[in-house]
Amino acid sequence: MRTQAEKRVPAVRRNGTGSGGAVCPAAGLLRRPTCYGTASVDGEKGSYVELMEEVFTFITPGWGGVNRAALFTDGIVRYGAKAGRQVIPLVLEIPAWPRKRPQIDVVKDFITASIRENAPVAFLNLTNGTLRTIENWHWVTVIAFDPDTMRAEISDYGETVNADVSVWLKTSILGGAFVRLRS
Numbered sequence: 001m002r003t004q005a006e007k008r009v010p011a012v013r014r015n016g017t018g019s020g021g022a023v024c025p026a027a028g029l030l031r032r033p034t035c036y037g038t039a040s041v042d043g044e045k046g047s048y049v050e051l052m053e054e055v056f057t058f059i060t061p062g063w064g065g066v067n068r069a070a071l072f073t074d075g076i077v078r079y080g081a082k083a084g085r086q087v088i089p090l091v092l093e094i095p096a097w098p099r100k101r102p103q104i105d106v107v108k109d110f111i112t113a114s115i116r117e118n119a120p121v122a123f124l125n126l127t128n129g130t131l132r133t134i135e136n137w138h139w140v141t142v143i144a145f146d147p148d149t150m151r152a153e154i155s156d157y158g159e160t161v162n163a164d165v166s167v168w169l170k171t172s173i174l175g176g177a178f179v180r181l182r183s
Contacts, residue, residue, distance in 0.1 A: 055079055065137060069093060069124060069177035072139070080183060088182040090114075094175035096126075101175065104150070104166055111165070112147045114180040121145075122179040123154065129171025133161040142178070 059066055059075030066072050073089035080087030092110045094101055114121045121142035128134050134156060143160070144153035150166040 058082070066139060067124075067126065067137065069179055072122060072124070072177075072179060076181060080181075085183045090180045090182065092178040094169065094172070094177055096173065096175045098170075101169060104169060107165060107169060107178070108147050108150065110178055110180075111142060111145045111152065114178075115142070115145050117180070117182075119180045119182070120155075122181075123152075124176035124179070125168070125172070126174035126176045127172045129168055129173065131163050131168050131171070133163050134168075 055076075058079040059072055062071070066075075069089075069091045073091060076089060077087045090110075092102065092107065094107075111121055123140050123142050125134050125136065125138050125140065127136050134140055134154060138156070141155040142152045143155050145151070145165075150164055152163050152165050154161050154163055
């Protein structure tokens with residue numbers, strides 16, 4: 001039987017959750033079981049916290065936080081090297097200027113391909129526009145996506161929220177980025 005969240009977002013595929021944009025993609029790099037629930041890796045809260053602290057040493061916020069995709073990807077590449085894995089980040093930048101943003105089909109294809117590869121998508125949301133389900137200036141993890149409706153299931157602070165990516169694309173003032181990782 002599907003959960004209420006699964007009924008709201010008929011996902012292409014469900015992936016791991018985590019309280020930050022880096023933890024579950026990092027768990028995937030290590031070939032650990034996907035993050036489940038609200039705060040676990042390998043089914044245990046302690047290992048989730050340990051992984052989060054370990055990743056933090058490579059992706060540490062500066063004065064503006066981790067406010068560019070390159071800060072995230074540079075750190076996760078270093079983290080992968082430490083773990084003995086070559087990491088190839090794929091980045092879809094969403095510029096602040098709406099006319100320079102990728103077409104909606106490009107965003108849809110990027111997220112759909114990531115989810116189908118069982119790769120959670122790190123999502124940098126610099127401004128949420130008219131969406132009230134996600135915070136400004138914040139990394140979250142896209143864990144499920146319906147390409148027909150553009151609805152994403154997002155893990156944020158260990159909670160699952162839903163967001164319409166097309167609304168975000170139209171109304172975000174500063175844009176952001178979507179990142180998936182390959183190794």
